[in-house]
Amino acid sequence: MPAVAAHNCSASEAAYRGIEDDRTNGVKHGLFEIREEARQFIARENLSRDTHWEALDPNLKIQVPRCAVPLTVKWVPKTYGLSAPNVAVFCGRTIDGSWEKRWNVFVPVTSKR
Numbered sequence: 222m223p224a225v226a227a228h229n230c231s232a233s234e235a236a237y238r239g240i241e242d243d244r245t246n247g248v249k250h251g252l253f254e255i256r257e258e259a260r261q262f263i264a265r266e267n268l269s270r271d272t273h274w275e276a277l278d279p280n281l282k283i284q285v286p287r288c289a290v291p292l293t294v295k296w297v298p299k300t301y302g303l304s305a306p307n308v309a310v311f312c313g314r315t316i317d318g319s320w321e322k323r324w325n326v327f328v329p330v331t332s333k334r
Contacts, residue, residue: 239278239281240252240253240256240278240279240281241253243281245287246287247287248286248287249284249285249286249287250285250286250287250288250312252278252279252281252283252326254292255279255285255292255310255326255328256276256278256279256328258292258294258310259276259279259294259308259310259328259330260276261294262276262294262295262308263275263276263308263330272332273332273333274306274330274331274332274333275330275331275332275333276308276328276329276330277328277329277330277331278328278329279310279326279327279328279329280326283326285312285315285321285324285326286315286316286319286320286321286324287315287316287319288312288313288314288315288316288324289314289315289316289317290312290313290314292310292311292312293310293311293313294308294309294310294311295308295309295311296308296309297309297327303327305329305330305331306329306330306331307327307328307329307330308327308328308330309325309326309327309328310325310326310327310328311323311324311325312324312325
């Protein structure tokens with residue numbers, strides 16, 4: 222009889238679909254909500270500047286503590302030396318007891334044209 226390796230994982234691990242499942246909880250801020258903030262910012266930019274940008278997904282390896290204040294979004298300056306346009310989603314203050322006091326997550330942006 223062949224040996225079978227047991228893998229203990231929760232139901233949520235087994236069904237993880239990526240950023241759609243990466244939601245804010247009591248401890249961490251979800252990448253889904255971070256991406257949505259970036260998308261809303263880009264939609265406003267597109268309307269006001271008649272541009273055709275699209276916010277992509279942030280790096281799925283990033284984990285940040287839950288933010289205690291509303292998130293803000295701004296363009297990342299070209300002086301940061303990134304190879305493509307990005308917006309920074311910024312948290313000015315995290316919940317008490319977090320491993321970081323504030324954070325920012327860069328979200329890549331591309332032209333839809």
